[in-house]
Amino acid sequence: MKQKLIEAAKKVSENAYVPYSGFQVGAALLTESGKIFTGCNVENSSYGLTNCAERTAIFKAVSEGETNFKELVIFSNTEELFYPCGACRQVISEFSSDLKITIVSLTDEFETSIRDLLPHGFKL
């Protein structure tokens, strides 16, 4: 399944709308019900309105009624591994206290979890 998620994350990264950074990111989210939701980053000329790939995938899933997640793969089209930004970590933690996350680059892969990436996250 992880390989399938990696392929999906790579594929959706091709849709990244990144005229400002040129930094393509793709995310693939597996739900407990077995569905895969993908997302890419979508930039804006008003830079702060940019939506990261992880949040695009999560918001797509939630708006389709899915809030229970099993696994997330984040791919960046770079040699170096890039870790999710703080905003995305907080959004992930809203739905899962221990989601398995695999971070993938063109040449590397790193397995972690939201528990490790965001210890003591904010939760109401």
Ligand code: THU
């Ligand atoms: N980006 C993501 O898609 N996910 C992250 O976790 C960090 C950053 C995107 C946002 C922007 O389009 C580009 O990477 C550079 O910041």
